[in-house]
Amino acid sequence: MWSAETKRLISYPLITAGAVLLLLGAREVVEPYVGQKAAARTFDEPSAAVIPAGTKPALQRGDTIGKLTIPRLSATYYVMEGDHEEELRRGPGHLRGSAMPGSQGNCIIAGHRDTHFRILKDIQKGDDILVETKTGQYLYRVKSIRVVPADDTAPLQPTSRAELSLITCFPFYYVGNAPKRFVVEALLAARVSAAAEPVVE
């Protein structure tokens, strides 16, 4: 039907577009791993900066704000500030405007269902979630797990208690934009103030 020349011309953009998509897909697979490694270096390196109590650290999008651990699942992730694509590609992201870990209110952390937060498919009510930031360690305990429509913003609303909401897409195995959201709600169970110690330079 088509001449050889036409087929050849069509094949170029197809192969190019396919290669680009393959590269983009590969980046989505590789960058979560690389991003977490980089975040670990940033977060774990000893800092000479002292965070005085009661002050508000100036956080920029992409900054590593803490480390989230689910002991039962042996999962540890470094959490970024912000929930844009750039941040979520590197790790779970803390929604700007939501409470910080350990403080009163709803601390919201979102993550990709097909990378970091796929682990949430195995989380259970009563599981411990430990969040470590520069201001201390905070232990949350899962109080509920629910699935909501993607346009239901109730899980994003502030709360009076210190809560943690982990959000990802649902179903976990789904090609395309998942129609629902998987929400893990946890209550602050304990806190250990450990940060803001004077650093000897």
Next chain:
Amino acid sequence: MKLGVIQNAVAAIALGVASWAAMGTVQAQPLYDRVNVNLPYTVTIGDHTLQPGDYVIQQLPSESGNSRVVLIYSDNGMKFRTSAMSIPALDPNTARNTQLVLHHFGNDYYLDKIWIQGKDYGYEFPLPDRVKSREKEMSEPVSVAANYSSSKSSENTSAENTTTTASTTENTAANTPPPVENTTPPVENTTPPPPDTAAQTTPPPDTSAQATTPQPSMQSSADRSADNNADRSANANDTNAMPRTSAGWLMMLLSGGALSGAGLSLRRKR
């Protein structure tokens, strides 16, 4: 000569056995926690009030070696026993520092927890009932009737003079500070002390956790009720839409593979 060597050997063996036995005896003795602390505030523990100063908090011996009764005393003669709950450390590792966590309620401080450096457990002290009840009162929603007034833009800004009034309720608890916060006064050292630290420096009060980012205002009701939607939307900031939480790498790889395959197949057929 030979006898001397044998005597020396026997003496060395005897010394070694004696040392091993002595070590075993020492190891068999349970170690009890002991914390020296300088309290910068007046702190309440149960029915006792500790004035600022130096104190020793010591686990009392018991048959099990797992006593939850502690003795608190100071040089000024204060001495009393109180009970504490043993609680596990949060991290799989042990506590990083020895520290006392105080419950700050109003102007009062209450001993909440003790974490001990290098130990995988701590002590938690029950709050007095009166504090618990006050805390509960603080966390309950309070509704106060308020008058809503609207004013035209051309008018003066004094709301008292406007004509339209409506009655509504306002959740005052949304603007109140959280009822409790923890602070950490300094703790000097522990028994046995860490080899490389003479004294722990003072971690400042843990108020930073509540002041790190602009957070949405707190609701008085724990549940996400529809009554507070207006309040929430005003404070939701970036949290007004669900984040996109799918990397989509599988879709990209499948699409890329399909496109590339199609292109290659076209070329192959040529």
